[in-house]
Amino acid sequence: MGLLTFAGRIVLVVINIVFIIVSLTLIVAGFVIRFAHEWLKPSLDTVLNKIESTVKTAYGDASFSTDKFEFGSLVSTLCYIMIAAGVVLLAISFLGCCGACCSFTTIMLVYSIILIVILLAQVAVIILVFAKPVVIKDQMKSTLKDTMKDYDGIKGTSVSALGWNWVQQEFDCCGASNYMDFEQKGSPYKNTAVNDNAAMGGTDGNVGAPVACCKTLPSSDGERTTCAGNGAAPSETNSNLNKGCVDKVWTRVVEDNTLYFAIVVGVCFAIQIVLIIFACLVFKNRGIAGGLV
Template sequence: MGCLQTLCRVFLIVVNLFFLLLGLALFAAGLFVRFGSEVLNEYVDTVKAELEKSASTAGLGTVDLSGLNLSDMLFGVALGLIFFGIFLIVISVLGTCGSCCKLKILLVTYVVICSLILVVQIIIVGILYGSPDTFHDPAKKTLKDKIQTDYAGLAGSDVISMAWNVVMQQVGCCGANSYADFTGAENWETDYSSTGSGYTLKTPIACCRTLPDSNDLTCADISGATTANNYLEEGCYNKVWEQTLGNTTIVVASLVVKKSCVQNDNNKVF
């Protein structure tokens, strides 16, 4: 029995050291996202340069994307990472100290917190994978509404336009759901006949797989845009989702580790 308790204690310490390191990593990542604008902006500098060049050669005039600051755009994400990192650090310290020092009050607190996290996580995962539209539909609608009211095309100098242009090129997608999200957008200019090209856009130019380096806008034209030269049917929301929370391997691994953590802590406390 003593040997089993020792193994449980060692397991608990190892698990919590892992979450402590994870918490520190998330905390550091949050600080980096918030204050590492120079490094972050370098990540999209190439795309921004290509967008500026494409806008110029398409006859849209000079477009300055220097005002697009990823750190400011990702302010909410940075805060989320920082606070979640601090939260993981706190519960990891509770578990580690409680196990090493055999302090029952700390272990009980830790077990309660872990249990609550596990329950909440199961509920959230159940909603996301059992009834995904409950979460996805409102999120997509919010993104589409912002496109309809704010998106101004490749020449747009507002944050929404610049952000969408960079994301669509960086991720390889078009709109939240597809190119249809841009249809009827209040500030998006689709008639390019004034540039001498005679094109009428079906999708934003930023949806082209290869940005045009002349006033040939076939890749975005109503009669020339296809899945071969345009990301028109590839929604950004689904692409980003599948690479993050939609990755079932990540979610299942998280649940398994959390369940093991709670079960072993219960054995240790009781």
């Protein structure tokens, strides 16, 4: 039993060192995504350049620029979750590493309890994500709709407008649920001669849905009428007006990667169970191995 406990301590130290590295990676990645905008911009330029080209060419606005677009601001909540998760993982891993290395058995008991609680929480989250995704989606939609009240269309230069335009073109979608989200929030994107309805070739528009929801961004007033409508909602043939962005993003990020998620979750669960078993074993043998009681 003493040999098994010794082997368990080695396993605990090694795995927790790996988790310390992972936690530091999470923290750094969170900060990079949130604040290193210039590093990330080249990978987003395809869509941004398309938007900028449309506004400059079709609307004749030579001064328009997408330079204010910040991907980190768009996913700031995710970044802060990554940073917080990294800090928590770092603290837990450091606790487990110290406890196992020095045979602090009381720390091992606390460590194992924390791991059990986290494991149960992860099971609950996994069930929620794959069995009741509508709960998460509804919360996402509610949060995103609050950002639409100032959405001023394809010519918008605010972080919110640029974010929505990028998402809608990148994921071929419109609004959180559909284009009516913008109507319900009173978004000013239809303001005549200012935003989406600004003159193209001397002709003002009368869009029924955001231009950014067009499957192909228009280069003339005729194309704008075809894909964004003329006083009424356009046909779905040329517009993504009824394809919600939450569902499209969820499909690409979660549903299309279900196998990878299953593998990662399975490996994590197995590692956590091993850590819990060995942590309990170290605590159980406190009378043999010594340490705090």
